[in-house]
Amino acid sequence: MTAILVDGLRKHYGDFAAVRDVSFDVSQGEVFALLGRNGAGKTTTLEVLAGFAAPDAGTVRVLGLDPVKDRTEVRRSCGIMLQEAGFFPDLTVAQTVDAWRDFVAAPRPRDEALEMTGLTAKTGTKVRQLSGGEKRRLDLALAILSRPDVLFLDEPTTGMDPEARRNTWDVIRDLAGQGTTVLLTTHYLEEAQRLASRMAIMDHGEVVASGGMAETLAAQTGRVAFELPGAVTPEELPLPPSSVEGRTAVYRIADPDLAARTLLNWAGERGLRLHGLEVRTATLEDLFLDLAADADGRPENEHAKEVA
Amino acid sequence: MAARDLVTVARFDARLFWRDRTALGTSVTLFLVLGVGLPVMMDRLQPGRPEFVAAQHVGILSMLLVLATFGQAATTLTTRREQLLLKRLRATGLADRDILGGGILNLVLQNTLLTAVVSVALYALTSLPVPRDPLLFLVAVVAGAAVLCLLGTAFTPLIPRPELAGVMAMPFFLLAGVGAGGFGPLTEMLPGWVSTLLGLLPTDAIADIARIAYAADGTFGGDLAAAAGPALKLAVWAAIGFFALTRWFRWDPRKQ
Numbered sequence: 001m002t003a004i005l006v007d008g009l010r011k012h013y014g015d016f017a018a019v020r021d022v023s024f025d026v027s028q029g030e031v032f033a034l035l036g037r038n039g040a041g042k043t044t045t046l047e048v049l050a051g052f053a054a055p056d057a058g059t060v061r062v063l064g065l066d067p068v069k070d071r072t073e074v075r076r077s078c079g080i081m082l083q084e085a086g087f088f089p090d091l092t093v094a095q096t097v098d099a100w101r102d103f104v105a106a107p108r109p110r111d112e113a114l115e116m117t118g119l120t121a122k123t124g125t126k127v128r129q130l131s132g133g134e135k136r137r138l139d140l141a142l143a144i145l146s147r148p149d150v151l152f153l154d155e156p157t158t159g160m161d162p163e164a165r166r167n168t169w170d171v172i173r174d175l176a177g178q179g180t181t182v183l184l185t186t187h188y189l190e191e192a193q194r195l196a197s198r199m200a201i202m203d204h205g206e207v208v209a210s211g212g213m214a215e216t217l218a219a220q221t222g223r224v225a226f227e228l229p230g231a232v233t234p235e236e237l238p239l240p241p242s243s244v245e246g247r248t249a250v251y252r253i254a255d256p257d258l259a260a261r262t263l264l265n266w267a268g269e270r271g272l273r274l275h276g277l278e279v280r281t282a283t284l285e286d287l288f289l290d291l292a293a294d295a296d297g298r299p300e301n302e303h304a305k306e307v308a
Numbered sequence: 309m310a311a312r313d314l315v316t317v318a319r320f321d322a323r324l325f326w327r328d329r330t331a332l333g334t335s336v337t338l339f340l341v342l343g344v345g346l347p348v349m350m351d352r353l354q355p356g357r358p359e360f361v362a363a364q365h366v367g368i369l370s371m372l373l374v375l376a377t378f379g380q381a382a383t384t385l386t387t388r389r390e391q392l393l394l395k396r397l398r399a400t401g402l403a404d405r406d407i408l409g410g411g412i413l414n415l416v417l418q419n420t421l422l423t424a425v426v427s428v429a430l431y432a433l434t435s436l437p438v439p440r441d442p443l444l445f446l447v448a449v450v451a452g453a454a455v456l457c458l459l460g461t462a463f464t465p466l467i468p469r470p471e472l473a474g475v476m477a478m479p480f481f482l483l484a485g486v487g488a489g490g491f492g493p494l495t496e497m498l499p500g501w502v503s504t505l506l507g508l509l510p511t512d513a514i515a516d517i518a519r520i521a522y523a524a525d526g527t528f529g530g531d532l533a534a535a536a537g538p539a540l541k542l543a544v545w546a547a548i549g550f551f552a553l554t555r556w557f558r559w560d561p562r563k564q
Binding site: 013050052071072075076080082084086087088090099101102103104105134142143146200 | 391392393395397400401403404453562
């Protein structure tokens with residue numbers, strides 16, 4: 001059954017087209033990721049789905065209901081973690097959760113919500129004293145309080161430390177396991193890969209890749225870069241680089257470890273050093289550079305795909 | 309469900325209100341000090357003239373209601389809009405009308421209570437008698453507070469920042485004071501057309517109904533007939549407020 005349907009969605013703010021003709025659907029119990037850089041239109045899409053803004057064109061349905069016309073009904077079945085929303089700064093964590101428990105029907109017990117989000121130790125702390133990551137966790141606690149059928153998460157782990165991020169991923173996975181439909185936006189490739197069974201990549205208000213293609217792109221998250229030694233030309237390298245930026249050879253590949261080992265062995269045999277060697281996971285920004293390069297038809301990218 | 313939600317929000321708003329020192333300073337302390345203080349002073353200056361005390365009481369009350377309902381609603385809602393708290397409240401299952409209605413309900417109850425405290429203090433401390441028609445006086449306060457809250461809510465789209473809410477509500481406070489007699493019988497010194505214009509203010513309607521309730525003579529039927537005009541004026545203001553609210557109210561700092 002389709003839990004979320006977006007068909008031909010358009011949304012303008014004044015002259016600015018925030019979302020242009022976006023379509024996707026999410027099945028019940030599925031985790032779907034909208035991936036994109038800042039300003040890609042992810043938040044606007046999510047806010048339309050949550051009934052905060054009416055679409056200019058297109059159809060949007062959540063559990064078969066119109067989020068604007070049936071706003072109250074939709075909100076009762078949804079948990080929403082907004083990217084930006086305030087808290088009452090002088091209330092403690094416990095007071096905030098208690099107040100919110102009054103606002104929803106059949107809420108989770110306060111301790112359960114705080115335990116799930118790792119905030120038990122902060123129960124008596126005033127919200128103004130929480131760190132950015134802790135506020136994010138409180139946000140999540142409020143979103144899951146009503147045991148929603150559909151959960152909208154707008155960049156849920158921004159500002160969290162690695163441990164809190166992993167914990168949040170576990171919470172999301174558990175909820176999805178229990179049948180909650182999750183639509184999350186993120187600019188972390190890793191987050192989308194770890195959580196989502198399907199994803200769409202948005203840029204400038206449009207879906208630029210979705211389904212299998214998006215997964216393929218997101219899989220190319222390895223990045224190896226180093227300065228070309230002395231008189232070595234890119235053609236002499238054992239692996240053809242994805243691109244050469246000045247004297248820096250850059251590889252974008254699925255398995256950066258293997259590529260780095262091959263390159264280091266090759267350099268060792270020749271007594272060369274790979275200055276500025278960098279082996280890391282690519283960012284969404286790297287991915288978009290790739291996409292842009294593809295659009296330009298630069299031949300180097302053909303090699304990258306072979307390596308991948 | 310809606311009535312329950314309305315009460316839940318009102319209770320939540322009350323809890324936040326009594327923690328807010330700025331709100332307590334203006335909407336409670338000032339209300340009590342001026343509401344009791346000025347009529348007591350009038351009574352000391354002109355002893356044995358309860359009609360002067362009543363006029364002062366009714367005038368200052370209309371004026372203070374602007375501060376504690378119109379001004380308070382405008383300040384609270386602008387702050388909540390800018391701090392993205394309205395957006396947060398809207399993300400719950402609460403209906404929009406309950407979020408705003410709960411806030412209004414709380415302010416109406418609080419101000420009715422504050423008015424009761426001020427009135428009882430004046431009955432004890434001055435020559436002011438208990439109103440001949442206490443029910444009508446209650447209606448003036450409750451309906452007046454509700455309409456002013458609605459107007460304060462509808463006024464928020466014009467307020468760009470929370471810091472400006474107080475300043476922007478001030479002219480209405482002063483106009484109410486001049487029109488309803490909070491500063492004394494100033495309208496007698498003003499050109500007739502000014503008095504006519506000031507007479508259109510909702511605070512004038514509140515003061516008019518309250519004056520009917522305090523008038524020495526009258527019958528129940530006569531009171532109702534006399535209050536019909538000001539009541540209609542309040543109803544028109546309520547309709548204006550409601551229309552503006554549904555049309556222009558902003559939940560989000562970002563303009564849609």
